[in-house]
Amino acid sequence: MIVDLPNTTTNEISKRLVEARSESGAVAQGRVLTLILVTDESGSDDAIGTANDASREHPSRVLVIVRGSTDGDSRLDAQIRVGGDAGAAEVVVLRLFGELANHGSALVTPLLLPDAPVVVWWAGEPPADPVNERIGTMATRRIVDSSKAADPRAALSRLASVTAPGTTDLSWSRITRWRALLAAALDQPPYEEVTSAVVRGAQDKPSVELMAAWLAYALECPVTIEHTEAGTGMVGVTLTRASGDISIVREDGTVATMTQPGQPVRRVALHRRTDVDCLIEELRRLEEDELFSDVLTKGMPRLKGAVPA
Numbered sequence: 001m002i003v004d005l006p007n008t009t010t011n012e013i014s015k016r017l018v019e020a021r022s023e024s025g026a027v028a029q030g031r032v033l034t035l036i037l038v039t040d041e042s043g044s045d046d047a048i049g050t051a052n053d054a055s056r057e058h059p060s061r062v063l064v065i066v067r068g069s070t071d072g073d074s075r076l077d078a079q080i081r082v083g084g085d086a087g088a089a090e091v092v093v094l095r096l097f098g099e100l101a102n103h104g105s106a107l108v109t110p111l112l113l114p115d116a117p118v119v120v121w122w123a124g125e126p127p128a129d130p131v132n133e134r135i136g137t138m139a140t141r142r143i144v145d146s147s148k149a150a151d152p153r154a155a156l157s158r159l160a161s162v163t164a165p166g167t168t169d170l171s172w173s174r175i176t177r178w179r180a181l182l183a184a185a186l187d188q189p190p191y192e193e194v195t196s197a198v199v200r201g202a203q204d205k206p207s208v209e210l211m212a213a214w215l216a217y218a219l220e221c222p223v224t225i226e227h228t229e230a231g232t233g234m235v236g237v238t239l240t241r242a243s244g245d246i247s248i249v250r251e252d253g254t255v256a257t258m259t260q261p262g263q264p265v266r267r268v269a270l271h272r273r274t275d276v277d278c279l280i281e282e283l284r285r286l287e288e289d290e291l292f293s294d295v296l297t298k299g300m301p302r303l304k305g306a307v308p309a
Helices: 010-024 041-055 098-102 104-111 152-162 176-186 206-219 275-284 290-302
Strands: 002-005 033-039 060-067 075-081 090-097 118-122 141-144 167-169 196-202 223-228 234-241 244-249 255-259 266-269
Touching: 002 010, 010 075, 010 090, 010 104, 033 041, 033 104, 041 060, 041 090, 041 275, 060 104, 075 098, 090 098, 090 104, 098 104, 118 275, 141 275, 152 167, 152 206, 152 290, 167 290, 176 206, 176 234, 176 244, 176 255, 196 206, 206 223, 206 234, 206 290
Parallel strands: 033 060, 033 118, 060 090, 118 141, 141 167, 196 223
Antiparallel strands: 002 075, 075 090, 196 234, 234 244, 244 255, 255 266
16 A cells, blocks of 8 residues: 655654554554665665565564755655555655755654664665764664665775774675685584685676675685676685685686685585575674674774785
8 A cells, every 4th residue: 555645744654654643554563663664766666665575584574764955945745655565564665855955864753663773774875973973863773775885895984984883884794605615614623724815706896895804804814806897796805724715616606616735626506695585684783793893993994905807
């Protein structure tokens, strides 16, 4: 069920939300959090679809702030989606124009679920300082996606300078499976020290820098980045030890080849993770992500300069 409310107010939205829920047969019980989604008009449909899909594992109220032009008169256009049009969520889309475009935090406050965690996800260009962004201050968790920035590497560097334990990046979630495979390989004999590491991946993907920073922080060894062509994603990781190299190479974005000394070559399913996969993971853990903060603040300064592949 979809209800359009042009040129409206938050009081009217709250009233119509209750009515729409009743008419569609949806219930408010079971909503485990409020997800505030900040986006622009061009990316709103994809972002709302991602939030809807993630809500099937994390039922939530999704408040979408779509920032329009700041020129002209202030106006709030809203749309309410409940039932089959909202996945397992109830979605309120707020399109802000004029001076209201700068006051999204004030407009969403009356619509928050009572006594439920608040998560903010910036689906487009990350803010310069998520912690002190007005909407960010009301959140338990703050999620950005540095890969969506105009300059992803610069966005990651900015995030490192203002990071806090409650802030995370979907670029970090994209390498969860890679980190799990590497950790599992190192958790087997002969338990030797890693003397150096090489990370190969696309120059436009901040996940490559995050992988290298994690290795530098966790293993305390020199790590070199070899950048490949844009669009190739994460390509491979090689860890050097006295007994030989541990290597994971994924050329096609779906299956990786894993080699270890004294073991047969393995083929491992390693699909590129979707935004839905990553968002579900981040909504699953609402506690502070201290490891990510340490990787940004302690791992990234250890990195060697990137070289072309």
